[in-house]
Amino acid sequence: MARTLNKLSLIWILLSLALTACHKTAPTTATGQWADYRKAYNFLNKNKDSAFYYFNRSATNSSDKAQVALAYQNMALIQSDAGDNYGAQESLTLALKSLDENDPKNRGHLAEDYNQMAITFSNLSDNAQAITYYGLALQYADDPQLKSYFLNNQGNAYKDMKAYTKALSSYNAVISIVGRKGIAYARVLTNLAITKWLQNPRYNAAPELLRSLSIRLQEKDVWGENSSYAHLSEFYIDRQPDSALWYAQKMFNTARRLKSPDDELYALRKLILLVPKQAKLFFQRYQHLEDSLQTRRAAAKNQFAVIRYNVAQSKAENLQLQKKNEERRYQLITVSAVSSLALIWTIWWYRKRKQRLQLETENKIRESKLQLSQKVHDQVANGVYRIMSEVEHNSDFDKSHLLDQLDSVYEMSRNIAHDETGSDGDFTERVSTLLNAFKKTAIRLAVSGNEPGLWQPVSAFAREQLELVLQELMVNMSKHSRATQAYIEFTLEEDSLKIDYRDNGIGMSNQGKKGKGLQNTVSRIKALNGSIKFENQNEKGLHIEIQVPIEK
Template sequence: MKRAVIFTLLSFALWACTKPHSVVKNRQNLYFDKAERLLNEQKSDSAFYYFEKSASTSKDSLSVAMAYNYMASIQSDAGDIYGAQESLTTSLKYLDERKKENRYCLSSNYNELGMTSSRLGNFDSALSYLDSAIKYTDEQTYRYTFLNNKANVYRRKGSYKQALRIYRSILNVTEKGGKYYARLLSNMTYTQWLDNTAYPAAGGLRYALQLRQQLKDHWGENASYGHLSDFYSATKADSALIFAKAMYTIAKELHSPDDQLSALEKLIHLSPGDKSKGYFDKFNRLNDSLQTARNAAKNQFALIRYQSEKHKADNLRLMQENTKKEDEIFRQRLYLAIGLILLIGTTIWFRNRRQRLLLEADNRIRHYRLNLMQKVHDVVANGIYRVMNEVDYSDNLDKGYIVSQLDEMYEQSRKISQDEDINVQEDFSDKLERLANAFKSSDIKLAFSGNEPELWAKVNHRVKRQLEIVVQELLVNMAKHSHASQAIIDFEQIRDDLVMKYRDNGVGFPTDIHKGKGLQNTENRINAIGGHLTFEAHEQRGARIQIVTPIQ
């Protein structure tokens, strides 16, 4: 149970860090001043609008960079991570690292890029950005904050030794008894426990909580309750439940939906069955509400950006309409130059086109061979393994059934050799159930959720065919490599997409995983039908895979 909630806590701990923004002297921009006032009044949408206007009208590059920095912070808080990264990279374009007055905004941008990258699981990029933030900061306090953020990234990455070295280096120069000391102590103690679950972390975690309570640091209390709940989850479930409830209470007081979700996730795992269901219902309602709000915010930010760009385009069009015609001689020379360029470009294009056609022909042959190898692996090899598995673990398996399965594989093999599509018309829900039954045994429990005929009736046959092969590949890997005793596959329609989630309690993926042929083939199949696959690489926590693909 302890390992199951570590990811949630790590995510919270990272974002509980102080985020220093580029708050420097006013650059004499009325839109910027108004945006800051609105942001202080917690009117984020209006503040974003005026920061956008400030960025589009200011002639001072630092003011423009600061405006984009603020917009990124607003987007990040609203859950629009990709939008925040776009604003941050735009902000960097207006900054000159050689200018001292730009260094404050540079360090803030790189810190925010590190935080967003870590939130997306891009830990190496996050560490690189945070190194840049440390490089450009001139204030020791912010330097310690960036180092703490860097240690948190190492912790999320699972590099506990590196994280602990940074925590200790900061803790040794931090005054005892303050908020920052309590945060460092809690983070370091918790990381020591993650690195060695036998480490007696209770004393340090409780002392950090006591300091935070004395200082009325409610955000810090929230983090401490999460740490303590995880620490006790494996040894004292009743204590873990008490701290999870305390975290949920204070998260509601802080109006932090993300922390409420984290606390509810712990309560679901720690509570008895009847109460766990109640917390599960609360979790779903809150999560749905949060996603709706964040989607609305993303749309609002996109609309503001669109209106701003449209205004710029309209102004440019008016300027172009008012521009005088160029001198006739200049135009003739321009036409001559364009003609020469076109002549040269056409010659080069024809030569390159010939080379490209040769290369494409070679690639088609290579692709055909790879596709044939993939079909043999997915259809024949995995199919034979499935039948072997059924023979090993099924007590009531008659000869006729085995013959029918082998005959089906023979037909599929023949179609592969003749380069025909494999299109077996039958109830897809029943087909998946039979596939699951082939891998069930006394040692392996396997369950499907959402495998309903009504769902599959909406799904395109090609998508179903690829998903069948992917599911078979996952189950073969589970049976052969993962040492799992339980596996669950969920199917769900979300708008026009089909979402499949796979999880088991096996050894999981190593953090330095290299994609083998099977996993690469699986990813290629999903990409071929317009979907995408994500997986969580973390040893000893079981496999976690999510596939999102269009229904049609």
């Protein structure tokens, strides 16, 4: 249910930012310094990529620190909603750098930034760090309603850490602020009841959960309804399975109406457990939805990175263009001030420069022709000569063999004409791209041996399978290992390809028991008649050795 609550947090902070932006005096013309920010805000509920692009432009180009902080805040919201929590943390860090902690006007922004930073850590299951940032958010929160919201989030973090007494203290503090009615009370009442039940499994949380649901239905809080359905299904799953199933179905239908894939996945997990006869059908839907969600979020992360790169590059190009314009302006002033002799010298210099550029162009063309001529001579001509010699000295020359030889020369000629390279380099690049996608600040990944010649003797099928295996190792490293350093070495031996993976993470908690991904990895290696060994040492991380035979 963390995802549903995060949705509510995003809505709340967006409203806060909207109010802040409305009270900020900003130009109304399209050429004003707030123009990019206003464009981004208009795109916020229509096209998140466009909104992110203009917020990034606003943050990058504006000299107004308040605008920069607001832009980065909104970028972080978009990233967090797309599952890019690390990217959101980076944006929030930049927002905080733009705010003066001693300026009373910045207190609200600081509180919102620290709260959102805490939410990203909660999403990453680092609740201890989340609680630290919730404390900072509360330190700068002056608005009682905003403070109650932060306290509720703090209680959720304590609950996830099983610090139930501290969680209940936070929730009770919320009730003292919001009272005992309304959507805010319904939200904290649900969290309070669930925490009491988690603390004491014999506690009957149903009356409070049903009261919360009743308030949300009355207030038409659909997102809140979904949260209540989830908690009621969780509470009843062992006590009254029929009731648990009913609420799980309600959550499933509501999640689909809200178009919330995370909540739909949560409901599907309950339905798989509660309806064994339809488990296969629900699992197929679950698997399809999870795969599409992961793909969409991975694409969003890449898109955010591309947008940031493009904006930075555009700014650099604009600065360079401004510099060139200033140089040209200075040159024009200088030329207009000098005598006719200087003007003649300028014309002479321009002609010499043009001749030099033309000469350089001609040299490049000649060099290109020479390289092409060398390729034709070394590859095509020598190949033809070898065939001629073979035909001349071999009276029993096989016609089909001749055709094969000519076809080889033809392919060689075609590659030269199209300036193509072999498939080995392409696959090496694919492997490099795959591994580089998982490099980040928290994990240092070193790669050795990924050279074009390495993959040449490996079959296309084996390459395809090994690419999937490498991807699974990278996913396992990124999501579960908690490693700070990892190393992959590729070695080509006489009759086999060896892949050696090591990290300094936590290893495998249960030796011999592997997740679905690693089971698939073992199956793929076996399909290649290869071997895979797992060496788990809790203090030294994980070591995986893969060896695949090469067909000759």
